[in-house]
Amino acid sequence: MAMREQFDLDPKTTYLNSGTQSICPRSVFDAVLEYQRRYERNPTEGLFSAWPMLWETQIELAKFFVAEPEDLFLRTNVTLALNAFIMGIPLPSDGEILVSHLEYGAIVNICRLRAEQSGLSLRTFHLPAGPCEWESLTPAALAEQIVGELRPETRLLLLSHVMTGNGLVLPIREIARETRKRGILLVVDGAHAPGAVPLRLSELADVDFYAGNLHKWMMGPKGTAFGWVPERHQRALLPTQAGWTTFENPKAFERFGGGAKGRFASRFLITGCHEFASFYGIREMLRFWRMNGEEKIRKRIYELQDFLETEMSRELGWTLLSPPRGPMRGPLLSYELPSTLRLNGYELMDRLRQEHGLQIILSPVGDLWQLRLSPHIYNSEDEIRHAVSILRDFRP
Ligand SMILES: Cc1ncc(COP(=O)(O)O)c(C=O)c1O
Numbered sequence: 001m002a003m004r005e006q007f008d009l010d011p012k013t014t015y016l017n018s019g020t021q022s023i024c025p026r027s028v029f030d031a032v033l034e035y036q037r038r039y040e041r042n043p044t045e046g047l048f049s050a051w052p053m054l055w056e057t058q059i060e061l062a063k064f065f066v067a068e069p070e071d072l073f074l075r076t077n078v079t080l081a082l083n084a085f086i087m088g089i090p091l092p093s094d095g096e097i098l099v100s101h102l103e104y105g106a107i108v109n110i111c112r113l114r115a116e117q118s119g120l121s122l123r124t125f126h127l128p129a130g131p132c133e134w135e136s137l138t139p140a141a142l143a144e145q146i147v148g149e150l151r152p153e154t155r156l157l158l159l160s161h162v163m164t165g166n167g168l169v170l171p172i173r174e175i176a177r178e179t180r181k182r183g184i185l186l187v188v189d190g191a192h193a194p195g196a197v198p199l200r201l202s203e204l205a206d207v208d209f210y211a212g213n214l215h216k217w218m219m220g221p222k223g224t225a226f227g228w229v230p231e232r233h234q235r236a237l238l239p240t241q242a243g244w245t246t247f248e249n250p251k252a253f254e255r256f257g258g259g260a261k262g263r264f265a266s267r268f269l270i271t272g273c274h275e276f277a278s279f280y281g282i283r284e285m286l287r288f289w290r291m292n293g294e295e296k297i298r299k300r301i302y303e304l305q306d307f308l309e310t311e312m313s314r315e316l317g318w319t320l321l322s323p324p325r326g327p328m329r330g331p332l333l334s335y336e337l338p339s340t341l342r343l344n345g346y347e348l349m350d351r352l353r354q355e356h357g358l359q360i361i362l363s364p365v366g367d368l369w370q371l372r373l374s375p376h377i378y379n380s381e382d383e384i385r386h387a388v389s390i391l392r393d394f395r396p
Helices: 026-041 043-048 050-064 078-088 105-118 139-147 172-181 259-267 277-292 294-315 345-356 381-393
Strands: 072-075 096-100 121-125 154-160 185-190 209-213 225-228 333-336 361-365 368-373
Touching: 026 043, 026 277, 043 050, 050 072, 050 277, 072 078, 072 259, 078 105, 078 185, 078 209, 078 225, 096 105, 105 121, 105 154, 139 172, 154 172, 172 185, 277 294, 294 333, 294 381, 345 361, 345 368, 345 381
Parallel strands: 096 121, 096 154, 154 185, 185 209
Antiparallel strands: 072 225, 209 225, 333 368, 361 368
């Protein structure tokens, strides 16, 4: 079946904001609904059978991202997984937490809270973020620039794998090699990485903590994300919340799996009464990726992005804020909103949706607005042409 036909799309909406959350394939959404229905028929059985099913889910997820299931835990979003790292890792009571100026605000706030609680300072450094800064920039030069920001007092560095605003992809592996040498903890916010860039966690062994979303580029059920912690940090990471499995595995939870090796995964398991249908839908999501082919899906994402960029450039000529095509460009295309459209950006976003059925996202950057477009495999060239014509003809 053609990719687009595997989705139930709203014929009145042109959805070009998969960067916030993507649309689930029909098979994934149906699987989640079926799990929910089954749970409701007998919630007690549903809860008691949750633990082995979650373990099976972790095994399959680990296989897909080339990791060990014992090193993973599931959360409903990346914000929660990053909270587990940043709030739970022991840090000295002096020094700084370092973040780039392109990090996602909610995650910077986790760093800020941790810094305030631990008497650390929070420092922000500037990353290349505009057309004149991309010139002659290579991944190696970018890594060097970031490593150049590290100081003897840097304790923890938070970086996104793919930046939310402009889609800049960081050479995480190279940066991690240097942070590890210096004994600085590297926490990676992979909100936009799974699905959008090849991700093999076993190749990121120098990264200290990695969190990824499944409800963005992976097209997973809403409310799915994971945390990954290499074995060397598993004993030290303190859970910030306690529950049944914090200290040992009571009998009911032995079926979660993993045995003694899985103690970390058990410790970070969500164990309260909960209906895990969205997590169970992860297996159907992985089946979708296997059936359609990881490479083929990614190729299509970037094909549509190329088409969009060409159309935008020909029809509108707006200033592109994303890196040029190549290894530093992720799945998001961002443009500076021209002065002719300078309504309040949120008002513009609402009007485009209400009057034209076009869903995009606008975010404030200083006193400018940035428009971000992120097509996925369920979009078509026709839709993109239509969206560009709406932007071209829109009058505030
Ligand atoms: C870079 C980045 N980090 C974190 C998040 C937060 O994701 P979630 O709301 O799924 O936790 C986002 C969301 O867009 C993001 O772009």
